[in-house]
Amino acid sequence: MxxxxxxxxxxxxxxxxxxxxxxxxxxxxxxxxxxxxxxxxxxxxxxxxxxxxxxxxxxxxxxxxxxxxxxxxxxxxxxxxxxxxxxxxxxxxxxxxxxxxxxxxxxxxxxxxxxxxxxxxxxxxxxxxxxxxxxxxxFDATQAVLVDSKSGITSLADAKAKNAKIGAQAQTTGEEYVQKQGFDPVSFESSDAVLNGLRAGQVKAVVIDYPVVQGWLKNKANADAFKVVDNLNTGEQYxxxxxxxxxxxxxxxxxxxxxxxxxxxxxxxxxxxxxxxxxxxxxxxxx
CATH class of the missing domain: 3.40.190.10 (Periplasmic binding protein-like II)
Structure with missing residues (x-):
């Protein structure tokens, strides 16, 4: 952030x-x-x-x-x-x-x-x-890879192979993780901004804490539009x-x-x- x-x-x-x-x-x-x-x-x-x-x-x-x-x-x-x-x-x-x-x-x-x-x-x-x-x-946390359901992206590795633009929340371990994987992520100030960036097509995928994604996908419109394609066990604890x-x-x-x-x-x-x-x-x- x-x-x-x-x-x-x-x-x-x-x-x-x-x-x-x-x-x-x-x-x-x-x-x-x-x-x-x-x-x-x-x-x-x-x-x-x-x-x-x-x-x-x-x-x-x-x-x-x-x-x-x-x-x-x-x-x-x-x-x-x-x-x-x-x-x-x-x-x-x-x-x-x-x-x-x-x-x-x-x-x-x-x-x-x-x-x-x-x-x-x-x-x-x-x-x-x-x-x-x-x-x-x-709390034991994992990172999720969320994509547009129509993107064709199947994993973080697939996103990298396709040179897809990745988004993450600035100053977070999620951002640090994708940077270590060789991405140059688009940084968003808040978790809501991350989702809005994905929705607006600014990025093709986002990496953020899985519980946050769970909350988003409780909304039917979000669940219809987006899907989790990867769950990254980064060994994080809150x-x-x-x-x-x-x-x-x-x-x-x-x-x-x-x-x-x-x-x-x-x-x-x-x-x-x-x-x-x-x-x-x-x-x-x-x-």
Missing amino acids: NTIPGRRTRVLAATTATAGLALVAVTVSGCTSSGDGGSGSKTAAGGVELVKGGQLTTCTHLPYPPFQSEIDGKVQGFDVSLVDLVAKDLGVKQTVLDTPFENFKTGAFLNSGQCDLAAAGMTITEERKKNVDFSDPY GFTVKKGNSKLLAAVNKVITDAKADGTYKKLYEKWIGPYDASAASPSAS
């Missing part, structure tokens, strides 16, 4: 997902730890220090469905729902800031105290670990990030990931937002 010149950070309301129920606005407020100084305190349950009292401030980059996207002024998605669980454990509510993706790689918004954590479907890499602390992996050294918040996030997988909450959220759940890999079933 590209940093948008002059782009302003937007504050958006987050929602919380409850299995089997419609999304409702977060209403949890205040802190639960003893001696925390009330709802305005920056110290939450477990002694976790927050950048703003009474709220867990999350940086993301929109849109990136099914992990996070804005609907009617509220951010919803798989990542949002998991971080809502963290906020609940801390006795606060979640607030989401829409920020340029480049900041997630550098940790800029964490280091400047604008956000407590970042959740943006971000792959854990050694390079990124130099700037931020990652949570335990919460993690949430916190400022380096923020061990208490990191521990709180890791506890939620572990507990949610153990009590079935993770599976329910996964199936709600992403699709069929493979317990052995916690990744979507390929189609």
Whole structure:
């Protein structure tokens, strides 16, 4: 994803997902730890220090469905729902800031105290670990090759053989992957722009995270027009990030990931937002 010149950070309301129920606005407020100084305190349950009292401030980059996207002024998605669980454990509510993706790689918004954590479907890499602390992996990701159904392209290798123009989301591991395969991809700022580029014929194929493609293909018009011809197992795992050294918040996030997988909450959220759940890999079933 590209940093948008002059782009302003937007504050958006987050929602919380409850299995089997419609999304409702977060209403949890205040802190639960003893001696925390009330709802305005920056110290939450477990002694976790927050950048703003009474709220867990999350940086993301929109849109990136099914992990996070804005609907009617509220951010919803798989990542949002998991971080809502963290906020609940801390006795606060979640607030989401829409920020340029480049900041997630550098940790800029964490280091400047604008956000407590970042959740943006971000792959854990050694390079990124130099700037931020990652949570335990919460998602195993694959890359999909999506093409126009009438293109005649059958795989990424076939796209290369046919010298087909490839699109990818800028500053992502998908873009890096196709570059390593010898492509000079067209870079798009957001996942929606990637799909629109394919739809408009700017590119013949796109490479992007498979769960994102799953979300697109839930729409019948998209399913009729496009198809997945390759699923690339790149060994990627997503993690949430916190400022380096923020061990208490990191521990709180890791506890939620572990507990949610153990009590079935993770599976329910996964199936709600992403699709069929493979317990052995916690990744979507390929189609």
